[in-house]
Amino acid sequence: MEPLVLSGRQAQREAFLTEVNRLAETEVRLCYQCGKCSAGCPVSPEMDRPPHQLMRLLQLGLEAEALAADSLWLCTSCHTCSSRCPRNVRVDVVLEVLRHLAAPTREGSSKIVAFHRSFLESVGRRGRLDEVDLTIRLKRRTREYFKDAGVGLELFRKGRLSLGHRSIRGVAAVRYLLRPKGGD
Amino acid sequence: MRYAYYPGCSLEGSARDYSTSVAAISQPLGLQLEELEDWNCCGASSAHALDERVGISLPARNLALAESTGLDLVTPCAACYNRLASAHHRLERKPELRGEVAAELGLPYQGSVRPRALIEVVMSDVGSERLRELVSRPLGGLRPAAYYGCLLVRPAYLGLDDPERPRFLDDLLTALGAQPVEWSHGTECCGGHLGVSRPEVATRLVGNILAAAEEAGAEALVTACPMCQANLELRQAEAGRRRGRAHNLPVYYFTDLIGLALGLSPETLGLPKHLWPGWELLKTKGIWAGGGGP
Numbered sequence: 001m002e003p004l005v006l007s008g009r010q011a012q013r014e015a016f017l018t019e020v021n022r023l024a025e026t027e028v029r030l031c032y033q034c035g036k037c038s039a040g041c042p043v044s045p046e047m048d049r050p051p052h053q054l055m056r057l058l059q060l061g062l063e064a065e066a067l068a069a070d071s072l073w074l075c076t077s078c079h080t081c082s083s084r085c086p087r088n089v090r091v092d093v094v095l096e097v098l099r100h101l102a103a104p105t106r107e108g109s110s111k112i113v114a115f116h117r118s119f120l121e122s123v124g125r126r127g128r129l130d131e132v133d134l135t136i137r138l139k140r141r142t143r144e145y146f147k148d149a150g151v152g153l154e155l156f157r158k159g160r161l162s163l164g165h166r167s168i169r170g171v172a173a174v175r176y177l178l179r180p181k182g183g184d
Numbered sequence: 185m186r187y188a189y190y191p192g193c194s195l196e197g198s199a200r201d202y203s204t205s206v207a208a209i210s211q212p213l214g215l216q217l218e219e220l221e222d223w224n225c226c227g228a229s230s231a232h233a234l235d236e237r238v239g240i241s242l243p244a245r246n247l248a249l250a251e252s253t254g255l256d257l258v259t260p261c262a263a264c265y266n267r268l269a270s271a272h273h274r275l276e277r278k279p280e281l282r283g284e285v286a287a288e289l290g291l292p293y294q295g296s297v298r299p300r301a302l303i304e305v306v307m308s309d310v311g312s313e314r315l316r317e318l319v320s321r322p323l324g325g326l327r328p329a330a331y332y333g334c335l336l337v338r339p340a341y342l343g344l345d346d347p348e349r350p351r352f353l354d355d356l357l358t359a360l361g362a363q364p365v366e367w368s369h370g371t372e373c374c375g376g377h378l379g380v381s382r383p384e385v386a387t388r389l390v391g392n393i394l395a396a397a398e399e400a401g402a403e404a405l406v407t408a409c410p411m412c413q414a415n416l417e418l419r420q421a422e423a424g425r426r427r428g429r430a431h432n433l434p435v436y437y438f439t440d441l442i443g444l445a446l447g448l449s450p451e452t453l454g455l456p457k458h459l460w461p462g463w464e465l466l467k468t469k470g471i472w473a474g475g476g477g478p
Contacts, residue, residue, distance in 0.1 A: 042373040046385055074385070077229060078373035079338035083347045092339065096232065103234045115381035119230035120238070127224045129193035138380070148383060151418050155198055158457045162197030170245070173290060174224045177241045 006060060013061020020058055023097040026090035031055040037081035037091045047071035051081045051091050058094070067102040073112040075099075114141040124178045127168035132161055185309055188250045188297075189217035190268070192261035192410070193225050199261075199410030204454030205439040206260050206302065212318060212446050213310050217258065220250055226267040229377040240281075241288050243271040247299065248291040260302040260439070262409035263376075266335040268299035269342045301336060303408045303438055304344050307352050312359035320447040322361025326469050328441070329402035330354045330364045331393065332371050333412045347371065356438060357406060360445040367400035369393045379415040383422075386415050391423035394431045403465055404434040406441060413437060417459045434462030444471050 021027055031052070038050035049057065049069040057066045072095055081091035106113045118137035123129050135152065139145050155161050168174070195203040210217050223246050232239025247268060250257040259265050275282050276295055286293040306315075330353040337343040337350045345352050348371065357364040372393055375386030393416065397405055407413050416435040424430035435458070443453040450472055455461045466472035 042375070042389055043378070043385060045388075046382075073233075074378070074382070076334075076373050076376040076378060077232075078334040078376070079347075080334070080373070083338050083340060096236075099233055100236050112378075112381045113234075115377065116230035116233050119228065120234070123225045123227070123231075123242075127222075128196065129225050129228070131194075131197045134380075154418070154459060158201075158459065160198045160200050160457055162193075162200075165196060168224055169222050170224060173245065174242070176290075177238060177245070177288060181235070181237075 004062070010061075013063070016061050016063040017058055020094060020097055023100075024090055024093040026088075026093060028055055028058045028089060028094060030087040031059065031085075031089050032087065034086060036084045036086065040080040040084045041075075042078055042080070043071075043074045043076060047074050051095065054095065054098070055089070055091065066098055067105075069098075070110060072099050072102060073106075073110050111142055114138060117141070120178055124175050125167070125171075126165060127171040127174040128165065130162055130165065132163060185214055186216045186218060186255055187258040187300075187305065188253045188255040189219045190223055190226075190246055190250075190257050190259040190264060190299075191219065192259055192264040193228075194261060194410040194414070198414055201454035201457035202260060202410050202413070202437050202439070204452075204457070205437050205443060208448055208452045208454075209439050209443045209446065212448075213306065213442070215305065215310070218253070218255070220246060220253075220257065222249065226264045228263055228267065232267070232270070237288075239267075240271045240274055241285055243267040244275065244285050244293060245289050245291065247272055247295075247297045248286070248289055248293045250297040251292070251294055253297075256298045256300050256305075258300045258302055258305050260408070260410075262301065262333055262335040263411055265299060265301040266342060272297070272299055273342060301344060301408070303336070303353065303356070306438075306442070307356060312355055315356070315359040315442070319360055319445045321445055321471065323357075323441060323445050323469065323471060324361045326362040326404070326441075326465075326471065327365050327402055328357055328362055328404045328406045328436070329367050329397040329400060330357060330370055331397075331405045331407045331412060331416070331435075333407060333409045334371065334373050334376070336408060337371055353406065353408065353438060357441065360441055362441065364406075365397075365400040365402045367396055367402060369396035372396075374412045374415040375419075376411055376415075379411070379419060383419065387419045387422045387426065390415050390419040391426060394420060394423060394433055395427070397433060398431065402433070404436055404462055406436050406438055408438050420460070432460065434458065434460040434465060436462075 044050040227242035
């Protein structure tokens with residue numbers, strides 16, 4: 001990380017922490033960096049910023065660094081972090097809030113965001129997920145056409161691939177819920 | 185006992201075997217599961233990962249649709265349970281959101297429907313005493329590892345039992361005559377959606393879970409979540425390759441074991457669709473007589 005001058009833009013940085021606290025209905029300043037969240041997090045080995053480091057970034061009001069973290073997307077929402085926090089900080093909800101703030105600008109910059117977007121696109125087609133359709137959309141986005149072909153074949157052989165179901169009657173209602181919310 | 189039934193999208197596809205299994209045991213257990221008319225995807229991980237409102241409104245539509253039935257909404261999928269229960273909980277705590285969500289849905293929303301996980305319905309409404317009575321082929325000598333996963337026990341305010349040491353699946357297996365093992369990874373995450381979006385990460389997590397089960401002497405895993413079952417099966421071969429030794433651990437749904445203990449055949453329960461049906465294991469334990477199988 002580049003050296004930062006923390007004495008600058010204090011008000012702005014505190015405003016960001018206050019906003020995250022409000023959205024997550026928690027108090028990030030309670031975190032005393034014990035590390036239990038990161039110790040319990042299943043994916044902290046793969047994370048650039050494990051949960052306790054994200055909490056520290058927030059305490060310092062480092063908005064850009066927090067929102068750019070890839071770890072937000074590696075999070076599986078297993079809720080182990082918040083279940084172990086000795087100060088009852090809602091770490092899981094904080095990461096969720098950060099995802100919501102970061103999502104609009106993460107256009108295809110992460111395989112995981114690509115997955116989520118493909119998933120919701122597929123749901124918008126017929127109101128329920130079509131796993132084959134999801135796979136096609138995901139592969140188009142990531143261009144990893146042959147990845148997991150073996151797994152797909154196994155599922156096909158076992159008759160466990162959904163193929164060609166009809167749309168639900170309420171598909172228009174579902175599409176309305178999934179509409180892009182640009183200027184909301 | 186009547187319930188509105190929410191299968192969830194995976195039960196129409198990759199978890200079709202789970203759907204078969206649930207259907208097979210519902211009648212003997214006295215559960216009348218009436219599929220919710222026109223249900224939609226609960227949003228799984230993706231909706232709430234990207235947008236707060238979509239993460240609530242997708243599952244809320246199902247809760248709203250279920251209101252006219254006057255029944256509890258039961259789902260066999262742990263993730264769907266978590267999303268339905270999260271939406272229900274949030275709208276209960278924030279009544280000011282209810283009107284907005286109802287307007288988005290174009291449906292009235294009273295919050296009167298209770299979302300429930302199928303395994304909780306079995307343990308609460310059927311109960312272990314009744315299960316014991318119904319068992320005609322006790323799973324004696326079978327040593328499964330009860331794999332709870334995350335979303336049935338966390339977050340604690342939605343969970344069915346203690347998040348660190350839950351017992352309900354172990355109790356169910358004991359009622360069926362099996363001897364569930366004590367082990368370390370009962371509530372460790374399988375990777376969830378990473379099984380599709382970042383499979384190498386899921387492979388590592390699955391490898392840890394399977395190795396821990398083996399270390400405790402488990403002969404199979406038992407789960408109540410189609411995502412967990414998929415990850416534990418689909419990443420098992422690669423996990424075995426990484427460590428240089430195959431795992432060969434069957435991953436059953438809890439409904440599979442209920443069905444076997446009730447005397448149903450593996451075929452009726454959809455077992456041939458598992459990647460590791462465990463025919464040898466079932467034969468050795470006297471749970472399946474052989475012939476017919478794969």
